[in-house]
Amino acid sequence: MNEEKTIRLDRMRYMKNTLSSGFALLAILFDVCFFISIYESDVGSWYYTILVGGSILYNLIFMLAAFLSSEGVKNYKIGYSYLMIVLGIIQIARIFVYPVRAHGAVVTIQEQAVTVMETAQFTRVVIYLVLSAACLFIGAIAGIIRSRALAGHLASLDSQAA
Amino acid sequence: MAQLNIQHVDKIYDNNVQAVFDFNLDVKDGELIVLVGPSGCGKSTTLRMIAGLEDISAGHLLLDGKDITQAPAKDRDMAMVFQNYALYGHMTIYENMAFSLTLRKENPNVIHKKVLAAAEILGLTSQLNKKPSQLSGGQRQRVAMGRSIVRNPKVFLFDEPLSNLDAKLRGATRREILLLHKRLQATMLYVTHDQTEALTLADRIVCMSMGHVQQVGTPIELYDAPANKFVASFIGLPPMNFFDVTVREGMLEGKGFTVPLTEEEKGVLLPYAGREIDLGVRPEDVAADGDIAMSVFSNENLGMNTLVHGHIGHSGAASNKISAKLRGWCDYKDGDSVGVSFSRKHFFDKESGNAIRKGEKA
Numbered sequence: 463m464n465e466e467k468t469i470r471l472d473r474m475r476y477m478k479n480t481l482s483s484g485f486a487l488l489a490i491l492f493d494v495c496f497f498i499s500i501y502e503s504d505v506g507s508w509y510y511t512i513l514v515g516g517s518i519l520y521n522l523i524f525m526l527a528a529f530l531s532s533e534g535v536k537n538y539k540i541g542y543s544y545l546m547i548v549l550g551i552i553q554i555a556r557i558f559v560y561p562v563r564a565h566g567a568v569v570t571i572q573e574q575a576v577t578v579m580e581t582a583q584f585t586r587v588v589i590y591l592v593l594s595a596a597c598l599f600i601g602a603i604a605g606i607i608r609s610r611a612l613a614g615h616l617a618s619l620d621s622q623a624a
Numbered sequence: 625m626a627q628l629n630i631q632h633v634d635k636i637y638d639n640n641v642q643a644v645f646d647f648n649l650d651v652k653d654g655e656l657i658v659l660v661g662p663s664g665c666g667k668s669t670t671l672r673m674i675a676g677l678e679d680i681s682a683g684h685l686l687l688d689g690k691d692i693t694q695a696p697a698k699d700r701d702m703a704m705v706f707q708n709y710a711l712y713g714h715m716t717i718y719e720n721m722a723f724s725l726t727l728r729k730e731n732p733n734v735i736h737k738k739v740l741a742a743a744e745i746l747g748l749t750s751q752l753n754k755k756p757s758q759l760s761g762g763q764r765q766r767v768a769m770g771r772s773i774v775r776n777p778k779v780f781l782f783d784e785p786l787s788n789l790d791a792k793l794r795g796a797t798r799r800e801i802l803l804l805h806k807r808l809q810a811t812m813l814y815v816t817h818d819q820t821e822a823l824t825l826a827d828r829i830v831c832m833s834m835g836h837v838q839q840v841g842t843p844i845e846l847y848d849a850p851a852n853k854f855v856a857s858f859i860g861l862p863p864m865n866f867f868d869v870t871v872r873e874g875m876l877e878g879k880g881f882t883v884p885l886t887e888e889e890k891g892v893l894l895p896y897a898g899r900e901i902d903l904g905v906r907p908e909d910v911a912a913d914g915d916i917a918m919s920v921f922s923n924e925n926l927g928m929n930t931l932v933h934g935h936i937g938h939s940g941a942a943s944n945k946i947s948a949k950l951r952g953w954c955d956y957k958d959g960d961s962v963g964v965s966f967s968r969k970h971f972f973d974k975e976s977g978n979a980i981r982k983g984e985k986a
């Protein structure tokens with residue numbers, strides 16, 4: 463192994479994984495954008511009200527979990543990288559829960575026919591969820607690679623010391 | 625490698641206070657110079673001028689032969705360690721030590737090597753991931769030094785780095801600075817008001833008073849042969865005793881006591897026959913085996929020594945007070961009388977305060 467690479471590995475002992483934690487925070491930011499955007503929907507029935515409400519409730523859980531992950535991956539804890547992957551998969555899955563069902567659906571509000579979610583809004587919220595998921599995946603992959611590299615480096619230091 | 629020449633440097637502050645008068649010093653490569661003197665004598669001002677944090681009013685400053693009198697602080701290749709460590713609380717020790725290099729956009733791998741090397745020298749390797757608040761005062765001081773070491777400056781400047789530490793840590797950190805100096809072989813200027821630090825650390829001491837350099841020399845030179853009364857009283861603890869005496873035939877006559885002179889001392893004092901001078905005697909040069917009657921008023925046992933305070937001759941005269949550091953454990957009571965002798969004497973001219981040396985004209 464060349465020296466440059468060893469030093470780069472060694473630096474991780476003292477430098478936090480801010481790349482991964484940054485992506486986790488970015489994922490939260492896109493989630494917030496999503497969260498704000500779905501308020502624009504014209505929910506005219508219990509069905510969509512419950513869907514939006516559920517999505518917002520999940521947002522709270524998501525933000526908490528993503529924030530914990532960002533702190534965990536910062537310190538090269540590999541478990542939090544896996545958590546980020548799970549959160550990313552759920553972000554993708556969410557597309558099919560609320561936005562897809564609401565897109566183009568028509569409800570009656572004060573005897574008027576109203577579209578719950580227009581295509582423009584639909585595109586926007588889907589993009590937010592996809593970006594949020596992408597950030598989680600990138601951060602998680604970087605986290606896994608770095609955590610493994612650091613663990614390997616620490617093990618080799620240990621064996622040198624022994 | 626790093627040679628510093630300070631030539632005729634003055635400092636006059638904007639309010640017309642002159643803090644430093646005609647400071648001259650040639651610092652050799654790898655030398656540890658201690659500037660010592662009472663508070664307000666211009667030590668910090670001198671150091672700050674060298675660092676470039678203060679303008680030099682007159683004179684020249686040369687680093688390795690290059691005139692840097694006007695150079696801005698950042699171009700001087702010097703690192704200053706302050707009394708308050710000025711660490712960044714939100715950064716780890718590693719980041720604190722790397723900070724100045726990161727600012728200069730050095731290669732992170734190079735920074736890493738330097739930080740680890742400095743941490744190794746300072747014994748901070750296991751602390752690198754901690755925050756300053758998790759470290760002790762002494763460790764924080766070492767981090768502050770580490771920040772200078774990574775920059776690999778030509779000259780290290782310390783302004784009273786130990787004064788925030790408690791007495792025990794001060795001793796330990798002092799030894800560490802000495803060790804650091806040996807390992808780095810670096811040129812260092814160290815400011816302190818503590819004569820003990822000066823004596824223990826310095827290759828050479830610069831003793832200052834009221835902006836003037838009083839004496840430059842090795843610790844033993846300042847202790848053994850102080851140039852004047854100020855240096856004599858400042859260096860050494862407890863401080864030197866001074867007596868008003870008149871030079872008589874073969875002896876000194878004080879107020880109600882006489883002190884015999886050796887042949888050599890007679891020769892030195894020949895030009896002062898019949899005149900008043902100051903006699904200086906260090907407490908540790910007083911022995912309880914002579915003819916000078918000392919009457920005791922307090923007795924402090926220090927273990928190996930006993931510090932005895934009292935007076936000789938007439939009790940009324942202020943200049944007759946004496947402190948003696950006697951060997952062993954003594955138990956003198958208030959009012960006891962002890963016969964003492966002076967194993968070493970220092971003589972000072974009454975008017976100039978300068979030491980009277982052999983072969984010098986009065």
Ligand SMILES: Nc1ncnc2c1ncn2[C@@H]1O[C@H](COP(=O)(O)OP(=O)(O)O)[C@@H](O)[C@H]1O
Nearest residue numbers: 637639641643662663664665666667668669670
């Ligand atoms: N910025 C300043 N402006 C005016 N006078 C100053 C300034 N800094 C220090 N002095 C004066 O210069 C003298 C020397 O100060 P300083 O160098 O700090 O002493 P030391 O470090 O030996 O205690 C003092 O009399 C002080 O009042």
Ligand SMILES: [Mg+2]
Nearest residue numbers: 664667668669
């Ligand atoms: Mg000062």
